[in-house]
């Protein structure tokens with residue numbers, strides 16, 4: 638089998654990049670749903686339908702394990718699909734298919750705790766509050782997944798989300814660096830104003846933003862740690878594959894890049910991030 642990696646567009650390439658570095662011999666199929674990008678401003682039900690269709694295409698392309706390399710998809714659709722669709726779909730296909738997300742590994746990295754760890758009692762005085770900023774799409778911010786799940790695990794971490802409604806679309810469209818810089822700076826300023834000071838750490842909670850991580854680093858106070866979602870996800874998937882030998886990720890190092898949109902070369906941002914032109918085939 639191959640490992641499927643899914644995003645609304647090019648953002649998931651940041652996760653794919655880390656996965657390939659960690660599992661160089663594994664076979665991968667990347668699917669960008671560019672006919673429907675961006676997802677972040679869509680209603681939840683639409684996102685669920687699009688993610689289900691994307692996973693199904695990857696299962697049809699020979700993947701048994703699909704990674705949602707998209708915070709919006711994972712925040713809005715993953716639990717729904719795992720609970721209400723996958724069990725029947727597994728039976729229908731007669732294969733041990735599964736879908737995993739990127740939010741659990743990111744929260745583990747942000748809290749320094751395994752996912753299973755939840756606070757047993759509260760109320761101890763918090764001496765020093767660690768303020769964590771999360772930049773994300775509106776749909777991810779609306780889900781409050783980072784606030785809820787981190788609050789269950791760490792009383793001393795306060796999470797503030799900043800929805801960036803236009804940013805994924807601009808990155809997907811290959812907007813010039815000057816325009817992206819202005820948008821990133823305005824969101825860093827907006828978050829800082831709401832918190833009353835800059836965050837101590839930040840999560841780029843939309844995989845598109847990782848492609849422009851240098852702009853976030855420049856806009857945040859020097860040295861603000863960014864939790865590296867692609868690296869955290871690669872760690873988690875590597876551990877998952879050790880625990881689940883039934884998912885054999887192959888040995889051929891094959892890489893396929895598919896799009897529901899227009900096939901061909903991706904924009905210059907991708908080329909700079911990837912280090913070479915990347916050509917997507919139509920599905």
Ligand code: DGL
Pocket residue numbers: 644645646648649674675676677678706707708709710774777805806842843844845
């Ligand atoms: N890259 C995605 C994410 O991580 C989705 C961006 C979008 O389609 O709005 O949220």
